[in-house]
Amino acid sequence: LAKTTQPISMDSYEGQEVNITCSHNNIATNDYIxxxxxFPSQGPRFIIQGxxxxxxxxxxxxxxxxxxxxxxxxxxxxxxxDTAVYYCLVGDKNRDDKIIxxxxxxxxxxx
Amino acid sequence: xxxxSQHPSRVICKSxxxxxxxxxxxxxxxxxxxxxxxxxxxxxxxxxxSNEGSKAxxxxxxxxxxxxxxxxxxxxxxxxxxxxxxxxxxxxxxxARDQLGSLDTEAFFGQGTRLTVV
Numbered sequence: 001l002a003k004t005t006q007p008i009s010m011d012s013y014e015g016q017e018v019n020i021t022c023s024h025n026n027i028a029t030n031d032y033i034x035x036x037x038x039f040p041s042q043g044p045r046f047i048i049q050g051x052x053x054x055x056x057x058x059x060x061x062x063x064x065x066x067x068x069x070x071x072x073x074x075x076x077x078x079x080x081x082d083t084a085v086y087y088c089l090v091g092d093k094n095r096d097d098k099i100i101x102x103x104x105x106x107x108x109x110x111x
Numbered sequence: 112x113x114x115x116s117q118h119p120s121r122v123i124c125k126s127x128x129x130x131x132x133x134x135x136x137x138x139x140x141x142x143x144x145x146x147x148x149x150x151x152x153x154x155x156x157x158x159x160x161s162n163e164g165s166k167a168x169x170x171x172x173x174x175x176x177x178x179x180x181x182x183x184x185x186x187x188x189x190x191x192x193x194x195x196x197x198x199x200x201x202x203x204x205x206x207a208r209d210q211l212g213s214l215d216t217e218a219f220f221g222q223g224t225r226l227t228v229v
């Protein structure tokens with residue numbers, strides 16, 4: 001399983017765009033990149049998943065450069081409710097593949 | 112969307128007793144479910160992989176006789192913390208994928224169970 005590295009914490013203000021970058025230098029050919037969000041005392045929630053270039057959904061965008069050794073989660077116009085821990089995971093599409101969490105990024109949105 | 116439900120959401124038990132936590136996939140089938148433990152301010156730590164109809168696979172350092180896992184059907188896995196001690200107090204989370212449907216690789220997580228051993 002490819003190891004991921006993210007900033008431990010980030011602060012931003014309401015209404016700003018927040019970009020969280022994840023490094024995964026050892027990503028394998030079959031690996032996808034998935035981001036999860038976790039609020040205190042709740043289970044993680046799926047945000048977005050991608051393989052290359054750019055993926056966008058109603059919540060976020062995911063940018064993946066050509067070498068796929070990193071990825072950036074972009075949250076547009078954050079609000080206080082976006083304060084959470086964000087995890088970047090890399091793994092094969094095999095449905096039995098274990099999901100191993102790194103340390104994640106603790107995002108704190110300020111008013 | 113697909114939902115994974117855990118029960119109970121919180122439980123307090125006396126030291127030495129056993130506690131069972133249920134994890135259900137409500138609208139999809141899962142031959143594999145995952146159990147995690149999370150201590151305050153820390154990330155999720157994978158404890159074991161629950162396999163329907165067969166023995167669970169435990170991660171290194173996790174005592175299989177203490178954390179009993181049963182995956183009796185395609186929609187239910189249980190984790191029993193036996194002879195609980197205060198150091199077992201933690202947040203336990205289960206996860207499952209829709210392995211037979213069209214939801215691809217997105218994994219769904221339960222809401223977690225807060226266990227406090229007194």
